[in-house]
Amino acid sequence: MSLSVKISKERFTSQNYKTTPKTNGNLCKPVIIDIRKTFFGWFSHERQSASRDIELLVETFQQLGFPDYHLVSDQNSRLETDPLYSIENLKDELQSIASDEGITTDSELFLCVVLAFGDSGYFYLPNDPISDCQPRDGKPPRFYTSDLLSHFKADVCPSLILKPKIFLIQTCDPNLKQKDKSLFGDISEPTPQLHRTPTEADLLIYHCLVSGGYTDKMKKETKESLKNIIDHVGDENGNSACQFVYTLYKEVKALIDRAEEFEWTDLILNINNSLMEFIDDETGHYKSDEWNKPWNIEPRIPVCVDQLTKKLVLKTR
Template sequence: MSEAKGHEEETTWRYSFKEKKKSCCLIINIDETEKKIDGTRVVKKIRTGAGREVEKLKNTFTSERYDTHVMEMEEKKKDVYDHVTDYIENVTKDNDDEGKKLAGNLKTSDVFICFLLAFGGPGFFYDRKGNKISLSAIIMQFKSCPDLLEKPKLFIIQTCDLNLRPVGKHLFRDEDQDISEPHCWPQDADILIYESNISGEYDWNPGLRKNKQGKRTSFPSLQCSTFIKTFCKAFKASEDNTEFGDVIMRTNLMLQKFVENRHFWDLQDETWSSAPKLPIVTDQLCKKLCFPSYN
């Protein structure tokens, strides 16, 4: 087989990465939300480990291969849809504005990766005002982007249970939270959704104590969530041409130990109102996705 023919056949079954071209990585960080209590009183819920998660992701998806942009929801006059719309506009048009260049360029990007860090549950998340937002609606904004046509679009989602709370072990129960909206993902090509509901509170709930090797240890509240930490470890350990599905498999195998062993996530004297569950993958990629070697 000639080299030209071999290259042509290879591109028909796997996504290609152009040499010296950067891919776009977007991190949507919603580090707090509002929750109503008794129908009137509003309390603020804060994801204290969100900053560490952003730091871990930026150290993994480095500037050598990725144009990584962190989207913070600080402007309360804008909702998350407006923020995403502004981002897409900045990365889909050619301009000489250095500030906009930092976000990257979807037209020249080989792959688009989006991380969403927020409170939420299967198929939804909460914005800073406590509004329930459909994940599908956000994903569809990128699905309809012409510059991402036939390119792999990866959505890695870390949502923390807004109602997770410590309870006595005699009250322990493992049941799914009631969801009023149907959990319906887009069945479109070239999209992969990797969604974790392993709440970060297992790692960074302020003021709580956990067991560690039989000793009473006070854990600091500012820690990266187990899912993001484990995913980054698996991704960085990937070798040349490792398929992305293998990265997910390695991540879930490591997380399975965490889920099965309460020693990792039990409180000192209590447990949680809900047990962690393994992340779910919805894979609609049309080709094999192999990232270049991380090293």
Template sequence: MSLSVNISKERFTSQNYKTTPKTNGNLCKPVIIDIRKTFFGWFSHERQSASRDIELLVETFQQLGFPDYHLVSDQNSHLETDPLYSIENLKKKLQSIASDEGTTTDSELFLCVVLAFGDSGYFYLPNDPISKGKSRDKKPPRFYTSDLLSHFKGDLCPSLILKPKIFLIQTCDLNLEQINNANFVRSPSEPTPQLHRTPIEADLLMYHSLVSGGYTDKMKKERKESLKNIIDHVGDKNGNSACQFVYTLYKEVKALIDRAEEFEWTDLILRVNNSLMEFIEKKHYESDDRKKPWNIEPRIPVCVDQLTKKLVLKTR
């Protein structure tokens, strides 16, 4: 196979992905796509855990030796030139990131985190109203995760060939709410959309969570005392709660770093899923008010793994 980039013999023959910081360039410059508010018709839904999620992610990156990161936020998504204004704009932004030497050529690991509303296989764009008196389409555009991954495949981003490409996707369910038992009989829910096909290529891993931040936000308000040890450290001093997936990721990375000089990515996934399984099985997400069950129960994150080598992260 002829490649458009030079790959060292060491990198090609190694049994593990290279994760030792280089003298020139970063080990990894993570990309965060942070979509906090999405409009559906005239009304917006906001991810209440967004601020705390970013704080914990940045702390997690720093623990792993990733001091710098690239943030794509929806702060100015109402502007036609903003990356999150449309699907086309976001695709152009991803192309720009894929060609950025600091993020790809000079890094040995690519990491992209998406925080947004959505479901299996896609996330929603902000969909800001055109003006105060005019709305855009009632349903916001869906950006499929397969399109996200495709921009960093070997054919479009040769600088990442034989480098691990990790995608952490947290999509909160906009339909999550607590309902009264008296109204428990509801019309059948819409069928779960089919998972958009993930490209099958070496060196890709997608870890997709649908454990919405809303569970923790509501639980913290109504059940703080009974679940003090579980919840208090999820939030910050201002009372902002993190999404349970982001907090669990942060907690397990810290535990692994405290225990050893290096750890495998597989160990991290297993530990995160075990913690979230306990969160779900013991119904820690439920409030004290049994008359208000959740209409949607949390699910364990799904991992699609096409890595061909062990990904070992050195912590010291």
């Protein structure tokens, strides 16, 4: 079945993706999926960096000229009608987002950010208990990256044809913890998960597994000594952002301060260089609290799957 989509000659023949702000419609209306708490049976894991992450993301969007965004949060995820209550509900929400003209048709760039617990290829839903006396599932449902992407491909969302579709995914490992140095004999590794790669062009997936816990548990002296690397300024409650979101914010600001436009390739390289500096710093990694306990899971540089067919250049002013 052919798709009757009107594509301007300028957009079709351009060597770059069109990113010039429009008089009608948004250059981009980002989508944020923010899952702060996930239940594993009766026990919940909470992303302590969540509130600060959102603050820095909004500031980053504003710097890029994206004044509005669409937020999907787990504030009411206990309700059966909430988008994050189940896999089916979230698929319905994504279908609604894909048909939202303000997010797809009227925008020249699609940007989706996922902040949640998970691993490569998936993130966990909240999995709230049914009641105070009954948990829902022992393990929370996994929402796979491939399912997320499928709602914004050309065959189901023609409004995004020849538009760059960027997915920034930050998943924190719920098993991340610190262990006593006497436990060095424990060399068990997390079960490797299937990496799911998109098969369609005009997609960019940037997936980070540097959990917010790495900076959340650092002692004050360590944060001060690494203040050029980590986010040492938290929110009003003292919470720091996860390292990936803070680095994204910092590097976007640096690029904007230097030039009137920049390429996403430069942004990704700068972020990875900064995170490598954070990961390689022995003081920050191995002496993160007053007991100097090492981490049981090593942080890894973000993985980028780039299938964009043109250069993505963002004009900043």
